[in-house]
Amino acid sequence: MVFCRMDCGLQESKTDLFWSDSHCHLNLPEFDADLPLVLERAEAAGVRRILVPGIDLATSELAMKMAEDNEAIFFACGIHPNSSADFSPRLIDRLRELAAHSKCLAIGEIGLDTYRDYCPLERQIESLEMQLALAVEMELPVLLHCRRAFEQLFPLIRAAMERAEGKLTGVFHAFDESTEELQQVLEAGFLIGLGGAITYKSGRRNAVVREVPLDRILLETDAPYLTPIPFRGARNEPSHIPLIGKQVAELKQCSIEDVERSVHENMMRLFPCLMG
Template identity: 40%
Template sequence: MLFDTHVHLNAEQFQEDLNEVIERAQQAGVSNVVVIGFDRPTIKKAMELVEKYDFMYAGVGWHPVDAIDMTEEDLIWIEELAAHPKVVAIGEMGLDYYWDKSPKEVQKEVFRKQIRLAKKVKLPIIIHNREATADIVEILKEEKASDVGGIMHCFSGSPETAKECVEMNFYISLGGPVTFKNAKKPKEVAEVIPLDRLLIETDCPYLAPHPYRGKRNEPAFVKLVAEQIAEIKGISYQQVADITSQNAKKIFGID
């Protein structure tokens, strides 16, 4: 069975055909997914989905691009939601220096607040990183995020950074880019990171794996990510599926 650790089935791209998407995921062997809410509307929708579907869990947090919009009330609301039995992580959170909607200092402050909240409610964190690796690693160390650990979602950094994150009690999650012909770094990361620290994801509807690159991604395609990792590591697909599922259940505290 496969565990897709990062989906946005709460996105408008799935409004029309969610049932068919879920059916295809189950046919592909996907047994669990974590739906990510990262602002008011997407968190509300994520919670609706996890209430409705047994195999769905939620991560709730605030996206760095929208950090400037987050209020203290939002933070309190996220803390309240953290008590829900199907909320398994805080996030996605982090830093995004590609978009400039939220100033860097605001992003950092919101990031720190969410790490502190996660430590308070004792849940792992899900990290979004875009062109901000050094600052993310520094903040994770300063805030002692290793106390709760978490996931470097859709990891795009170097093997060296990946190892550093593993030392800080983080799992490395790989998605569609590991299947891209020209994606050198994700393949190198897949090669060097121990299997017991790897997770798989789609980040659907974004970042669809080869041969669907550029199209809408969906949880069924996580199988292609697992197959590629198996090929890189020279092990069976079943081993990758089993171990990454066990890892996901461990970090999310799912029996």
């Protein structure tokens, strides 16, 4: 399933390959001092599209403003599970307005998180379910956050898909689950977001990368977090996407050109408005 608005206003050749960062928090304070330079480095690295998600209403609105000011930037709007303590149904009205913007590609970052005790799980679930319904209403995919919560999250996603008669799709961002859980996600039709963590030593992560089909992968930095080796410890940024792509190619024993082509096609399939 793909979602597309025809008023995106960009003209891009269907044969023009480029890297995209499918999840990058340029709307956080870590980028306040040098955002133009960050974007210049991304362009120099061949990263020409950057999807900036919201984690609360303020960052969603800032992401929209950044998308309006920068051709390379698109945005998603949503309330992160760790920001859900003050969630209320009235926020949905404002998110709906943001989601109607021509450069809004998804609802996110939304999901569940039991790793940190920032918000009761019940509140996270309430926020998630209302935003899943909004995604179906607006015909937008979702950017899903899942941290130590797969057993709680995945049944909610399946239930939402059933209510929507299958009209719900998206990406499991920063996927860090087992190969068994990977198969469940793939069977549900979702894409897998891979980031800098796949460059860290982890047999489990390596197994996931080897098993996930190329046509189901998106690349992301999750910047400023999860910086890939050899830059781990420094701030992450979109220019590191080719490093992540190189690691995928090595683990899957294919060419980096194959990775770039497949990931580009996956991005365009899920977010056709990136092509214009």
